[in-house]
Amino acid sequence: MYIPAQINKPIGGHMKNFLRITMMLFIFTASSAGIFAQEKAAAPAKPEKPTLAVLPFVLEPRNIQINVNESEMKIQVVESEFADQLLQNLVKSRKFSVLERSFVEKIMKENKLTESEYCKPGEEQRIGKLLVADFLVVGHVDRVEFLVESKYIEITKETSIRLKGTMKVHFRVVETKSGKVVCANTITRKLDSRDIPAAERRNMTGGDYRDRLFTDCAVSASNYILEGIYPVKIASVQGEELVLNRGEGTGLVVGGQYEVYSQGDIVKDPDTGESIGSEETKIGLIEVTSVQQKFSKAKILKSEGVLEVGGICRQVEKKEKDVEPATPRATPGW
Structure with missing residues (x-):
């Protein structure tokens, strides 16, 4: 077979240089890709949310009897349901990774920890480490009362029922790493059926009244916990309108007023x-104008300085006077 002489010629200098440059570019590209991949892998991870566990709130004294509209409430229901209500509100804040109650109970059972043990001061740090939690919420309920009053209304020939409820809880939040109590408080909440619209309470059961009281108390407790660890802050400033870093289910309501503070030196x-x-x-002083799923908006009522991102907002507590009517109401729903 005849082969042209030109094809059999050895590779010239220009071709060798071309191949050498091509190989160098290939090696450089592969090395750069490897370095980039390593840098990407070594990039700092996004900070994780602190982990928080809520233990069941023990009811004291243990022999108490609770009746709601002629039906007895079990002690275990009080202890578990209040803790569940508190847990749900803390989840809505999006500030913590909250451990499931079933997981907490499983760890407690495996380590043979009783209710009397995990409520002892000083035990929180050990339990928090078992749960691998950054914060631990412990507490107890020392008052749950429901009083049912009935009155016959002569004018309407009807018997009016009035139900009053009171719940009092103590709680503390412990940082498990240091054993330090971050915040602690006692909260008392009251319920009066006459404060509920007649159309709404007409079909309410004893369980509905219980849930309403538990929810009110749990919301107050969770808001206090959040305030102690992560207070409400200004997330952005848009002219005269502010965006706050709290949304639905975290205690903010339309019309609620907050004083704004700037932080100075650490003490x-x-x-x-x-x-x-x-x-x-x-x-400054601001008022909430809308509450959305993950954030809220507020307007500026008074400004004594520059309101900036990161400004701390503390709620202005309204003082309510408990004034009884001079004479009993002579209508259903008294």
Whole structure:
């Protein structure tokens, strides 16, 4: 077979240079891709939310009897359902990774921890480490009362029923790493059936009244916990309108007013050197105008300084006077 002489010629200098450059480019590209992949893999991970566990709230004394409209409420129902209500509200805040109650109970059972043990001061740190939780919420319920009053209305020939309820809980939040109590409080909430519209309470059962009281108390407790760890803050400023970093189910309501504070220097305990907070300066007053799923909006009512992103918002508590009517109401729903 005849082969042209040109094809049998050895590769010339230009061709060798071309192949050499091509090989160098290939090696450089592969090396760059490897370095980029390593840098991408080594990029810092997004900070995880702190983990929080809520233990069942023990009812004390244990021999108490609770009746709601002639039906007895089991002690276990009080303990578990209030903790569930509190847990749900903390989940809505999106600030924590909240452990499921079933998981908490499983760990407690495996380690043979009784209710009397996990409520003892000082035990929280050990339990928190078993649960691998950053924060632990523990507490007890020392008052759950329901009083049913009936009155015959001569004018309408009807018997009016009035139900009153009271719930009192104590709780504390412990940072498991240090054993430090981050915040603690006692909350008392009352329920009066006459404050509920007649059309709504007409079909309400004893369980409905119980749920309403538990929810009110749990919302107050969860808001206090959030305030102690993550207070409401300004997320963005859009002219005269502010966006707050809390949404539905976290205690913010339309019309609620908040004082805005700017943070100053950190204050330390001169004896221990421990940080005990930071200086705060009041710079304004705002009012919530809308509450959405993950954030809320507010308008500025008063400004004594520059309202900026990160400003702390503390709710203005309304003082309510408990005034009884001079004479009993002579209508159904008294």
